[in-house]
Amino acid sequence: MQRKSFAHMECPTARSLEVVGEWWSLLILRDAMRGRRRFEEFQESLGIARNILSRRLKRLVAAGLLEKRLYAERPRRHEYRLTDKSRDLFAVLTALAAWGNRWAAPAKGPAMVLIDRETGKPIEPVLVDRSSGKPLHRGNVGLAPGPGAGPETRALLASLKPH
Amino acid sequence: MQRKSFAHMECPTARSLEVVGEWWSLLILRDAMRGRRRFEEFQESLGIARNILSRRLKRLVAAGLLEKRLYAERPRRHEYRLTDKSRDLFAVLTALAAWGNRWAAPAKGPAMVLIDRETGKPIEPVLVDRSSGKPLHRGNVGLAPGPGAGPETRALLASLKPH
DNA sequence: ATCTGTTAGTTGCATAATGCAACTTACTGC
DNA sequence: GCAGTAAGTTGCATTATGCAACTAACAGAT
Numbered sequence: 001m002q003r004k005s006f007a008h009m010e011c012p013t014a015r016s017l018e019v020v021g022e023w024w025s026l027l028i029l030r031d032a033m034r035g036r037r038r039f040e041e042f043q044e045s046l047g048i049a050r051n052i053l054s055r056r057l058k059r060l061v062a063a064g065l066l067e068k069r070l071y072a073e074r075p076r077r078h079e080y081r082l083t084d085k086s087r088d089l090f091a092v093l094t095a096l097a098a099w100g101n102r103w104a105a106p107a108k109g110p111a112m113v114l115i116d117r118e119t120g121k122p123i124e125p126v127l128v129d130r131s132s133g134k135p136l137h138r139g140n141v142g143l144a145p146g147p148g149a150g151p152e153t154r155a156l157l158a159s160l161k162p163h
Numbered sequence: 164m165q166r167k168s169f170a171h172m173e174c175p176t177a178r179s180l181e182v183v184g185e186w187w188s189l190l191i192l193r194d195a196m197r198g199r200r201r202f203e204e205f206q207e208s209l210g211i212a213r214n215i216l217s218r219r220l221k222r223l224v225a226a227g228l229l230e231k232r233l234y235a236e237r238p239r240r241h242e243y244r245l246t247d248k249s250r251d252l253f254a255v256l257t258a259l260a261a262w263g264n265r266w267a268a269p270a271k272g273p274a275m276v277l278i279d280r281e282t283g284k285p286i287e288p289v290l291v292d293r294s295s296g297k298p299l300h301r302g303n304v305g306l307a308p309g310p311g312a313g314p315e316t317r318a319l320l321a322s323l324k325p326h
Numbered sequence: 327a328t329c330t331g332t333t334a335g336t337t338g339c340a341t342a343a344t345g346c347a348a349c350t351t352a353c354t355g356c
Numbered sequence: 357g358c359a360g361t362a363a364g365t366t367g368c369a370t371t372a373t374g375c376a377a378c379t380a381a382c383a384g385a386t
Contacts, residue, residue, distance in 0.1 A: 027176065054365075094304060128290075237381095
């Protein structure tokens with residue numbers, strides 16, 4: 001049987017994971033964020049099997065997360081570049097890295113730390129609301145039905161009790 | 164062959180994905196964030212196969228992301244609760260949901276929108292540095308070797324040119 | 327005491343998904 | 357003509373995932 005798809009779900013988290021939730025996909029995008037572009041670069045850097053890399057790149061291109069472009073005519077050479085859509089995943093990847101450093105670092109401590117490029121000082125990413133600047137946490141963020149909410153989603157959201 | 168593990172990698176993103184990057188894992192945690200606790204609740208809500216749910220819950224418990232506890236002696240009933248470690252994934256899940264609404268929403272628009280619980284108004288999550296409040300983006304965030312950096316990581320970080 | 331229902335799984339079997347290594351194609355440079 | 361590089365593809369083996377049916381342990385009704 002095929003792996004179950006999340007595409008039909010209305011939840012935005014599920015819909016995101018449908019595209020970037022496969023094994024390797026986010027790591028490929030992380031590599032792309034670090035400036036990697038070519039097939040062989042990704043392959044060496046990740047140690048991913050070539051056929052899987054090939055498949056993932058195709059999916060990511062199809063999903064609009066990478067753009068495949070020819071950068072040399074003879075010999076034909078391709079590269080994969082970030083799009084606005086994938087660049088916008090920066091917050092997700094950074095939050096994930098920060099979490100990893102807090103909770104999944106090796107015994108000796110984190111191998112890489114996030115720093116401010118200008119000051120060189122370590123940074124601590126926090127999620128806030130853009131307009132109010134309020135830090136977001138489980139207690140103050142809620143979910144409401146949006147324009148595309150079906151009856152099922154409405155029922156779900158209505159049933160969610162505050163924790 | 165076994166699926167390749169990310170556990171030996173030093174990159175914090177890879178180490179995070181090792182724990183939460185499997186198919187379904189983040190959705191289970193999202194459900195837990197919404198207050199779900201019991202096996203049957205997760206199963207119904209997600210439509211996940213029961214054997215897979217069983218395996219995922221075990222892994223998440225082993226990784227310290229869920230705590231299994233007995234909440235009724237006769238009949239014996241268990242529940243799975245968030246831990247500090249998994250509660251701290253809130254920023255990741257919220258950033259992912261926000262991204263999904265921006266880039267992967269259904270044609271009619273997002274089915275669920277994030278709101279401020281107190282004001283009821285929609286929120287727009289942004290990642291900032293805690294102390295400076297500066298918004299973080301690809302241009303101003305860098306990586307530096309941390310205390311646990313091996314020679315390979317040092318070499319990698321040294322080779323990263325600014326984009 | 328038996329029947330029905332609930333909760334939390336486990337087991338068996340079929341079909342994807344992943345990994346590895348070797349092969350291919352299209353070039354360049356020596 | 358031969359080695360080398362970039363970007364894949366193919367074949368085959370092993371996992372992972374999905375589905376449905378089954379189990380265990382109990383509760384409440386008949």
